[in-house]
Amino acid sequence: MTRKKRRLYMLLLALAGLGTATALTLTAFEENVAFFFSPSDLTVKPPGDKLVRVGGLVAGGSVVKENDGVTTRFTITDTAHTVDVTTNRPLPDLFREGQGVLVEGRLRPDGLFVASEVLARHDENYMPKEVADALKASGQFRPEVPGRPVFEAGR
Amino acid sequence: MHRFANPARFLRLAALVLPWVSVLSAILFTVGLYLALLASPEDYQQGDTVRIMYVHVPAAWMAMFTYSSMAVAAACALVWRHPLAEVYSKAAAPLGAGFTLLCLVTGSLWGEPMWGTWWVWDARLTSVLILFFLYLGYMALVDAFDDPQRGHRAGAILLLVGAINVPIIKFSVDWWNTLHQPASVLRLDGPAIHGDMLWPLLILALAFKTYFAATVILRMRAELAERKIQTLRLTQAGGV
Amino acid sequence: MADFFHMGGYAIYVWSSYGVALVVLAGLLMASLSGLRRKERMLATLEQTLPRRRRRSAAAPSGDEAGSTLHHGTTGKDKRADDATKGGDDADGGSDGGGGE
Numbered sequence: 143m144t145r146k147k148r149r150l151y152m153l154l155l156a157l158a159g160l161g162t163a164t165a166l167t168l169t170a171f172e173e174n175v176a177f178f179f180s181p182s183d184l185t186v187k188p189p190g191d192k193l194v195r196v197g198g199l200v201a202g203g204s205v206v207k208e209n210d211g212v213t214t215r216f217t218i219t220d221t222a223h224t225v226d227v228t229t230n231r232p233l234p235d236l237f238r239e240g241q242g243v244l245v246e247g248r249l250r251p252d253g254l255f256v257a258s259e260v261l262a263r264h265d266e267n268y269m270p271k272e273v274a275d276a277l278k279a280s281g282q283f284r285p286e287v288p289g290r291p292v293f294e295a296g297r
Numbered sequence: 298m299h300r301f302a303n304p305a306r307f308l309r310l311a312a313l314v315l316p317w318v319s320v321l322s323a324i325l326f327t328v329g330l331y332l333a334l335l336a337s338p339e340d341y342q343q344g345d346t347v348r349i350m351y352v353h354v355p356a357a358w359m360a361m362f363t364y365s366s367m368a369v370a371a372a373c374a375l376v377w378r379h380p381l382a383e384v385y386s387k388a389a390a391p392l393g394a395g396f397t398l399l400c401l402v403t404g405s406l407w408g409e410p411m412w413g414t415w416w417v418w419d420a421r422l423t424s425v426l427i428l429f430f431l432y433l434g435y436m437a438l439v440d441a442f443d444d445p446q447r448g449h450r451a452g453a454i455l456l457l458v459g460a461i462n463v464p465i466i467k468f469s470v471d472w473w474n475t476l477h478q479p480a481s482v483l484r485l486d487g488p489a490i491h492g493d494m495l496w497p498l499l500i501l502a503l504a505f506k507t508y509f510a511a512t513v514i515l516r517m518r519a520e521l522a523e524r525k526i527q528t529l530r531l532t533q534a535g536g537v
Numbered sequence: 538m539a540d541f542f543h544m545g546g547y548a549i550y551v552w553s554s555y556g557v558a559l560v561v562l563a564g565l566l567m568a569s570l571s572g573l574r575r576k577e578r579m580l581a582t583l584e585q586t587l588p589r590r591r592r593r594s595a596a597a598p599s600g601d602e603a604g605s606t607l608h609h610g611t612t613g614k615d616k617r618a619d620d621a622t623k624g625g626d627d628a629d630g631g632s633d634g635g636g637g638e
Contacts, residue, residue: 146376146377148385149375151375152378152459153372153375153376156457157457157460157461160458160461161461164461164465167314168465168472172473175472175473176473176474177417177418177419177420177473177474177475177476178474178476180474196317199475212300231414233413234410234411234412234413235340235410235411236343236411236412236413237413241342243375244476259413259414260411260413260416261412261413261414261476262411262412263412263476263478264342264343264411264412264478265478265485265489265515266478266479266480266481266489266496267477267481267489267490268340268343268347268350268481268490269340269341269490269491269492269494270338270339270340270491270494271338271339271340271341272338272342273341273491274341274342277466289474290474292474312604334541334555335541339545344545344546344547345544345545345546345547346544346547346550346551346553348544348551348554349550349551352555352558353545353552353554356558361594387598389567390566392565395562395564395565396561398561399557399558399561399562402554402557403554403557403558406550406553406554406557407550407554409550409624410547410550458564508562512565512569515566515569515570515572515573516569516572516573516574519569519572519573519576519577522573522576522577522579522580523576525580526576526579526580526583529580529583529584529587530583532618533583533586533587
């Protein structure tokens, strides 16, 4: 019995140690684990000419198709800051104003983000169209949420 | 606990349970597939691709459930030396790997039309891929030793170390920015899925679970038979 | 009906998903069933040959002795393995009982 108890305690101790080590590692590398930054992050920590991913919502009324037929311009917002994006890549089916979106590319010195890839990001709500329309009509529709800032301002 | 860890008792109990879970699973799959493919509405923004959810999410749940149960069994095997715990883990591993593969492939088939990509290395997708490799690693490790007992010991330790990945999968979407959206069903403020879509999902989830129960019983019986064969062969080899 | 197969233009993605699910789940079930049948057949043949051996050895007293020492030999080995794992004797007893059936 004591042997079994000792084995149990050793196991629990080992698991607690492993859990702590993993938690510390993941917290230390949060910046690398985060898949994308928010527009606010770009103002806190400018990426220079590094390839970065930025995520947020497509600002309402910001989508402009250029006359060349391939270039699209739009603005990504996290409701605090915005970033202007231009891309000549195809857009996913879910891409629309108010939708979550994620762009990969480089921030030009003039502040325009040149995206080499555009992905759509949707939230966890699923419902039939009629229900969504009814919620929108009654003003109870929950809008998409942008990702969180990785860097806290002033850190 | 010890009572149920007795293989002979398990075999009797399994024989009693198997027909019920098999029939139940067949019924649940029939009803669930009808609801998922025909009687459920399209999603307001994802259209018909939402139907991929009805296989993707149950597969993901089973991938995590199977691994968690194997890790608990591994703890029981290491601490209390239950012989059935090892038999269970070995029997469940290929099923768990299958569920994880199914989750990854259907997720990819869903990601391409909706997100615009088959795969990204975000925290959720990456941690599920690691889960798949943990299953494969466990299966390889258990078979890698000449002495089955050492193989099972090493496998159990791998299962427990890898168990840290399960909460990471679950909470990755809350802890970090990921392309994958947060949980829709298992969340604090209740499901974010409309009832017409939630029902087919829950029924198919139960169908997967009963399928797992039936199949893991078959595999455990095979593993127990294998152990008897080994014992008999030892006796026989000694007799010659 | 055409709508059903068309899946709003996403047919390839939706039907592939269900196809993969069918292949994975049915494949694992079939493999598990055939594995069980194979093991049970092997066990049945082994159990058929073993009692004959015992019967034969029962006819010759010396052989019986050899058989019983062997049996003790294996239990002794199990015991040693058990000691090495330090405990869990009742559980192991259960597996022995299962093996003896």
